[in-house]
Amino acid sequence: MKLYIKNMVCSRCKMVVRSELEKAGLQVLGVELGEVEIKNPPTNLQQMKLTASLKQLGFELIDDQKSRLIEQIKTTIIGQVHYADAPAPLKLSAILADKLNYDYGYLSNLFSEVEGSTIEKYYINQRTEKVKELLVYNELSLSQIAFQLGYSSVAYLSSQFKQVTGMTPSAFKKLQGNKRKNIEDL
Template identity: 75%
Template structure:
């Protein structure tokens, strides 16, 4: 049986959720970002215990189809931006369509209606957070960051960065990352 969990955005989140599943007496088969498969269908009291402990840790069990689809969209974007070293050759719309088996216009309309923002804005926000992270680590120059994140040019990256943050990448770098946010807060 699959369970969907909101705010599961990193490897540590996966470890915490796996631990909570085991405490609730469930046997996780797989634990991925935003999605868990358990061996057997959990009893109602197990689900209630799991939901309570997850809520205390900032996670949330998702039980309706629309919310699950939104969480899957976010998970795919987070994986693409933060956990995969090379950008997909597919456009974001084609990537989401191929992984979720829904028409992109349906996904886009649903995301906008539920989140109050577009998929593209969410994707841009994630990319900018990754740029901030890479700037703070100071291992790559702006050209290398632009290439790694699939920007067409340094100018495009800089323009988008300034539009989202209100400052240039070099001004941000001078602040040494004081404007970074947790992924789950985006």
């Protein structure tokens, strides 16, 4: 059985959620960003305790299909931007449609309706935060960052970065990352 959990966006989140599930007496088979596979469904009491403990930690169990789908879109994008080793060979629309088994048009309309913003804007914000992270680490050149994140050019990365943040990547680098946001706040 799968449980879907909102705001589970990093390795530490996965570890905390696993711990809470185990404390609730559930046998965890696997944990991925945004979802957990457990052996047996939780009892009503386990569900209530789990909902409360996760909420205290900033997580939320997702019950309805639309919310689950939105969370799967977000975790797929986060995985592509923050955890992929290389840029995806496919367009984001194809990745989402393939992974979630829905037409991209439906996913896009649903996301916009529920979130009040587009999938593309969410994707751009995630990429911008990853660029900020990589600039702060100061281990890669801007052209290496552009390649790693699948930008067609450094100029396009710089243009998009400035559009989102109001400053160039080099101006941001001088600030030493004071403007970074948490992934879950995007």
